Amino acid sequence: MDRDSCAGLAATLGGAPELVHLQIAGCALGASDTSELFSSMRTCTALEHLDLSSNGLGVFSARNLTHVLSACRELQTLKLAANALYGVALMVLARCGAGYRVGRGCGMPGLCAHATL
Secondary structure: OOHHHHHHHHHHHHOOOOOOEEEOOOOOOOHHHHHHHHHHHOOOOOOOEEEOOOOOOOHHHHHHHHHHHHHOOOOOEEEOOOOOOOOHHHHHHHHOOOOEEOEOEOOOOOOOEEEOO
């Protein structure tokens, strides 16, 4: 996703508090993209399903994602397959206290994390 497209999506998400399902899989989000995008997603408080698979998300993105997870109290499914979420990045997500279990789905290729709220 290029910078302008990401900025446009961030602006749209900022005005969509009733959004329930969001799939941003395979968009090659960069760390700077996730900062702006995830900041705007905090207003999507009704979000139930979020797919961020195949974006190359790492530690920096995981830190930004924690703000989304704490704001989106209705989140039931979080897909993080095929990202670079290993070790420290997973610990960052676990520390957000959002009640996620990491099982057959921890950000490793082909897997996803699911909320157990």
